[in-house]
Amino acid sequence: MKYEAVVFDLDGTLTDTLSDLKNSVNYALSEFGFPERSLDEVRRFVGNGVRRLMYLSVPDGTPQTTAEDCLAVFKKHYKENSLVETKPYDGIMPMLNELKRRGIKTAVVTNKMQEAAADIVRFFFDGLIDETIGQTDGAAQKPQPDGVFLALKKLGVSTEKSVYVGDSDVDCVTARNAGLPCIGAAWGFRGRKVLAENGADFIIDRPSEILDLI
DSSP states (O other): OOOSEEEEOOBTTTEEOHHHHHHHHHHHHHHTTOOOOOHHHHHHHTTSOHHHHHHHHSOTTOOHHHHHHHHHHHHHHHHHHTTSSOEEOTTHHHHHHHHHHHTOEEEEEEEEEHHHHHHHHHHHHTTTOSEEEEEOTTSOOTTSSHHHHHHHHHHTOOGGGEEEEESSHHHHHHHHHHTOOEEEETTSSSOHHHHHHTTOSEEESSTTHHHHHO
16 A cells, blocks of 8 residues: 555544534624625635634724634633534545554644544544544644644654645645645545646546555
């Protein structure tokens, strides 16, 4: 096998989290009397952490203090409602089970809040994902490679023996910054065109195709 470890993005790659994110965004916005955002708008806004998500979601010209208050409401609501509509994409579970059977180590590296990421991974992928690295205060987030390097250190696998799987431009840049080949998940939030434009080494339409590449 070419690789001993696979590092996955979470939202838009392993799990379809978009509806729960949209619902928490709109709950927070409604608390401040702001107009709601559509599913497609939230799809465009995700990928760079929840602070960026909320800063893009509030109306232009919103004071920073108000945006931060809105973010706090979002965090509380999402913590309590992150598993309402979220689910793994079709084909993810068989793929992860096969990686486990082959002895391939796995990690999630995401810009989602650490607690929310850990909850989702534990709920859906307990025993199938070896390490989960989410966003914590003061830590560099993707596209910086720090989270990938931390995950591989915990897995005990070198970058030369690892591959990255993600669905966005942020993921392509993260993989490049970490020195890992990037497998682009075309079923995710951004689609094939964005992955191609941002230099994904491979672009796949089904999770099972990961097994052929490793």
